[in-house]
Amino acid sequence: MPSLLALFRVLRHRLAGGAPWLALLAWVLLLALAAFLAWQPFAAQRRAVLAETRDRIAARRHALDTRLWEVIYQVESQRRAAENGLAQPPSPPALMHALKTLPDGKSTGLEAVPPALLAARVGNVFVPGRREAMSAATERELAMALSLFPMHKAALAATPELAWVYYHSVDGWCAASPWLSQRQLLAENGSGSLSGFMKAAADLDFLKMGMPARNPQRRSYWTPLYRDPVGKGWLMSYAAPVYEKQRFRGVAAADLTLHFLSAFLESARGDGAQWLLADRSVNAPGARLVAASRFNAAGGEALPDWRDFARQRLDLPAAPGLKAGQWQEWGDYQVYVDPLDRVPWSLVYLVPARVIDRQVLSQLRPVIGLLVLLLLLFTLVGAKLWQAVRELQRRASTDGLTGVSNRRAFFETARREQARHTRLGQPFSLLMIDIDHFKQVNDLFGHAAGDRVLKEFSALLCSLMRAEDLFARLGGEEFACLLCGSDAEQAREVAERLCRIVSRTAFILSGGQRVSLTASFGVATAESSRLSLEELYQNADHALYRAKEAGRNRVEVAGTPSAGHLAVAGPPI
Numbered sequence: 001m002p003s004l005l006a007l008f009r010v011l012r013h014r015l016a017g018g019a020p021w022l023a024l025l026a027w028v029l030l031l032a033l034a035a036f037l038a039w040q041p042f043a044a045q046r047r048a049v050l051a052e053t054r055d056r057i058a059a060r061r062h063a064l065d066t067r068l069w070e071v072i073y074q075v076e077s078q079r080r081a082a083e084n085g086l087a088q089p090p091s092p093p094a095l096m097h098a099l100k101t102l103p104d105g106k107s108t109g110l111e112a113v114p115p116a117l118l119a120a121r122v123g124n125v126f127v128p129g130r131r132e133a134m135s136a137a138t139e140r141e142l143a144m145a146l147s148l149f150p151m152h153k154a155a156l157a158a159t160p161e162l163a164w165v166y167y168h169s170v171d172g173w174c175a176a177s178p179w180l181s182q183r184q185l186l187a188e189n190g191s192g193s194l195s196g197f198m199k200a201a202a203d204l205d206f207l208k209m210g211m212p213a214r215n216p217q218r219r220s221y222w223t224p225l226y227r228d229p230v231g232k233g234w235l236m237s238y239a240a241p242v243y244e245k246q247r248f249r250g251v252a253a254a255d256l257t258l259h260f261l262s263a264f265l266e267s268a269r270g271d272g273a274q275w276l277l278a279d280r281s282v283n284a285p286g287a288r289l290v291a292a293s294r295f296n297a298a299g300g301e302a303l304p305d306w307r308d309f310a311r312q313r314l315d316l317p318a319a320p321g322l323k324a325g326q327w328q329e330w331g332d333y334q335v336y337v338d339p340l341d342r343v344p345w346s347l348v349y350l351v352p353a354r355v356i357d358r359q360v361l362s363q364l365r366p367v368i369g370l371l372v373l374l375l376l377l378f379t380l381v382g383a384k385l386w387q388a389v390r391e392l393q394r395r396a397s398t399d400g401l402t403g404v405s406n407r408r409a410f411f412e413t414a415r416r417e418q419a420r421h422t423r424l425g426q427p428f429s430l431l432m433i434d435i436d437h438f439k440q441v442n443d444l445f446g447h448a449a450g451d452r453v454l455k456e457f458s459a460l461l462c463s464l465m466r467a468e469d470l471f472a473r474l475g476g477e478e479f480a481c482l483l484c485g486s487d488a489e490q491a492r493e494v495a496e497r498l499c500r501i502v503s504r505t506a507f508i509l510s511g512g513q514r515v516s517l518t519a520s521f522g523v524a525t526a527e528s529s530r531l532s533l534e535e536l537y538q539n540a541d542h543a544l545y546r547a548k549e550a551g552r553n554r555v556e557v558a559g560t561p562s563a564g565h566l567a568v569a570g571p572p573i
């Protein structure tokens with residue numbers, strides 16, 4: 001607080017000191033105003049850029065939801081077709097006929113059916129056990145499953161991110177696309193027998209979550225992530241339970257690869273931003289990373305916690321509690337979380353704050369350019385004004401003819417000296433100087449010559465002053481000196497020296513004539529007495545009057561008896 005008061009005092013003093021300080025203050029205020037005005041559009045533009053980015057994220061999320069919706073749509077269509085097929089058995093497809101008439105009578109794979117029937121080998125069937133042992137119900141169900149192959153084909157063509165499309169019977173067999181021979185299946189899985197593989201598959205979520213005990217409402221569902229038993233990496237299945245009236249028969253399902261998701265996010269990358277997909281709500285403990293730009297879990301390695309992944313990859317501090325649907329700060333990044341509609345996943349977008357700022361600045365470039373231009377213009381005009389004001393100030397304190405200080409400047413300085421004297425008790429003296437019989441110079445040589453003498457007289461006395469003293473022309477042929485720190489004795493000595501030098505100096509006119517002059521001096525000193533400046537001035541003036549009265553060319557000191565301090569006697573001209 002005291003320092004604030006001190007600052008205020010300095011400012012008040014400076015401002016009282018003149019217009020340049022006022023101009024400087026105006027300039028600083030304008031700069032602050034410009035900064036404020038620039039900040040407004042910057043903040044608004046930043047909001048606009050963030051809103052625009054949020055819309056891009058929503059569009060991306062929507063695109064992802066649409067792809068997931070396609071998966072859902074494919075599976076739901078197949079569930080309907082499967083249930084219709086079970087209710088009103090279609091005439092068995094040619095594939096079923098071929099399967100039943102295979103020469104070996106044992107296998108149920110489609111490897112051996114005539115090539116013409118498998119021209120478009122969409123998928124294969126994996127039915128453990130001997131064909132002859134197949135019940136009539138299983139045969140009907142298998143015929144129905146084989147009739148789904150054209151739909152598998154359409155689904156794979158429309159949704160390339162699908163790893164598998166299949167019908168899996170609760171009786172432990174399956175019809176799956178795309179094509180995979182039974183030998184390849186067993187080799188990929190590493191299991192010795194088809195029945196062993198099918199038993200293990202039946203333990204997976206895609207079938208168990210459809211069972212009536214766990215899913216009495218017959219809802220379709222997404223499974224949690226799991227590793228593909230046939231080596232296609234991480235999968236997530238969408239499955240729909242298939243019923244024949246009240247009897248659960250199996251599931252129609254499709255498996256989505258995470259590889260596709262990473263590729264999907266990668267295609268939207270740019271500007272140092274990161275897209276991440278978490279397999280739960282973002283703040284859920286243990287939420288895993290499903291996909292990220294520049295990340296591929298297709299190999300089936302363990303999926304990291306998505307927050308750890310983000311922290312390590314982007315060198316971020318511990319994650320804050322994140323809210324969906326709003327921008328938040330996370331380290332040097334801005335983060336936005338958009339939950340997906342079709343799966344309980346969260347799409348997370350992380351963008352470096354500097355990228356947003358760069359975008360804002362690039363959009364504001366014209367405004368900033370204009371502002372800088374205006375500031376430059378104002379600075380130029382301000383500088384010119386400053387110069388003009390300083391010149392005015394100089395003129396206001398300078399005598400036009402002689403170039404020395406004028407009456408106003410003299411009294412201003414004298415008042416400061418008087419204040420110092422009052423505060424510190426330091427003495428100072430005033431000398432009043434009047435050229436003797438100056439009228440004769442005008443009368444004899446003309447007014448112009450008089451002017452020249454006044455100039456030379458001023459230049460002479462100015463050159464004899466100390467740097468801390470002040471010489472001024474009060475008007476006409478009357479001058480004054482302010483002797484800082486000089487007591488009466490010192491002032492008298494100075495006055496006598498000046499008086500002597502003036503009387504010994506020849507002033508040369510433009511025509512070459514030499515003019516000799518004398519001057520009279522009145523001295524008054526502020527020492528211990530508490531005189532006002534006006535009283536001091538009057539005392540000096542009286543002393544000068546006494547010097548004139550006593551015959552001129554002399555020094556009289558106020559408060560002392562007329563001593564007739566004649567410097568040098570001699571004619572005035």
Ligand SMILES: Nc1nc2c(ncn2[C@@H]2O[C@H](COP(=O)(O)OP(=O)(O)OP(=O)(O)O)[C@@H](O)[C@H]2O)c(=O)[nH]1
Binds near residue numbers: 401446
């Ligand atoms: N050339 C010139 N003369 C000036 C100027 N200002 C005042 N004067 C003249 O200075 C003269 C002053 O005359 P006075 O007041 O009679 O005094 P003085 O002739 O110096 O006589 P004392 O002061 O009594 O010694 C007048 O003639 C004024 O015209 C000026 O700026 N230029």
